[in-house]
Amino acid sequence: MTLANFQDRRVLVIEDEGLIAIHIQDTLEELGCTVVGPVRGVGEAIDLIDQNAVDAALLDVNLGEGRNSYALAEELDRRGIPLAFLTGYGANGIRADFRDRAVISKPIDRSRLERALRAL
Amino acid sequence: MLDARLAALSRAHDILTREHWAGTDLGTVVRNAIEPFAAGEPDSRRFRVEGPVVRLSPKEALSLSLGLHELATNAAKYGALSIPKGDVSIRWSIGNGTVRFVWEERNGPPVVSPRRQGFGSRLITRALAYDMGGTVDLDYDPGGVRFHLTLHERDTDNDTRQFSGSPRPRDRG
Numbered sequence: 001m002t003l004a005n006f007q008d009r010r011v012l013v014i015e016d017e018g019l020i021a022i023h024i025q026d027t028l029e030e031l032g033c034t035v036v037g038p039v040r041g042v043g044e045a046i047d048l049i050d051q052n053a054v055d056a057a058l059l060d061v062n063l064g065e066g067r068n069s070y071a072l073a074e075e076l077d078r079r080g081i082p083l084a085f086l087t088g089y090g091a092n093g094i095r096a097d098f099r100d101r102a103v104i105s106k107p108i109d110r111s112r113l114e115r116a117l118r119a120l
Numbered sequence: 121m122l123d124a125r126l127a128a129l130s131r132a133h134d135i136l137t138r139e140h141w142a143g144t145d146l147g148t149v150v151r152n153a154i155e156p157f158a159a160g161e162p163d164s165r166r167f168r169v170e171g172p173v174v175r176l177s178p179k180e181a182l183s184l185s186l187g188l189h190e191l192a193t194n195a196a197k198y199g200a201l202s203i204p205k206g207d208v209s210i211r212w213s214i215g216n217g218t219v220r221f222v223w224e225e226r227n228g229p230p231v232v233s234p235r236r237q238g239f240g241s242r243l244i245t246r247a248l249a250y251d252m253g254g255t256v257d258l259d260y261d262p263g264g265v266r267f268h269l270t271l272h273e274r275d276t277d278n279d280t281r282q283f284s285g286s287p288r289p290r291d292r293g
Contacts (some may be wrong), residue, residue: 018183018247055237064179 012057013038128189153188182249200228217234225264
């Protein structure tokens with residue numbers, strides 16, 4: 001596969017840490033994706049998928065202050081949008097009913113993102 | 121460079137620990153961040169700091185500390201703090217729920233278009249805008265670097281007191 005496969009892929013990103021969110025955004029854009037977001041909260045993310053076509057979504061599991069992204073994962077499932085989780089804790093850190101999903105381990109780099117996008 | 125950033129974060133952690141991670145206010149974050157660049161005198165002639173009390177969450181305080189550290193480091197290396205007569209004006213105001221924060225370097229050497237150091241600063245100020253839910257503008261004006269941070273729709277009902285330099289009693293929560 002070549003870089004061109006990611007051209008015009010519209011990828012939603014939800015991540016609460018600014019530096020990580022921007023790193024993911026820049027890397028996805030280098031890969032040719034169109035980034036939807038990034039956003040920090042589930043409510044904002046749902047507004048975005050209401051208003052934009054989204055081909056795939058990358059979800060930070062823990063959104064800080066005890067919040068998480070599972071409500072968004074459920075909504076993406078209802079809409080048939082494929083997703084991958086971003087976590088520093090491995091698949092065991094994911095809620096049991098979502099443990100079969102793709103996981104991108106932090107620290108996130110270009111090759112990990114590329115691999116995950118190909119699989120989605 | 122990384123060590124200095126970690127030290128800046130560690131200093132921000134110190135304030136938050138002092139306030140039991142209930143958050144802190146903008147003025148305290150600013151004074152803490154510039155202290156290493158003001159030869160231990162927060163109110164030295166190098167810095168003018170002025171603005172009302174604005175409460176920040178722990179996360180906002182950490183992000184802002186890192187951003188201010190980046191600006192101050194660049195000012196010390198290339199900007200207004202790199203020559204004896206240069207100074208930095210840091211001021212902020214609140215109006216209609218919007219906080220407008222400005223870092224303005226004055227009386228420094230002519231600003232040249234940044235290369236590598238500009239990349240780190242843009243990254244960190246973008247992250248700052250993201251973490252604080254605001255917008256930033258980092259302007260390499262030849263007369264001095266200017267950084268604007270605008271925070272929209274903040275709940276500022278309790279933020280009307282002028283900053284006095286002493287921490288507010290901490291909020292529980």
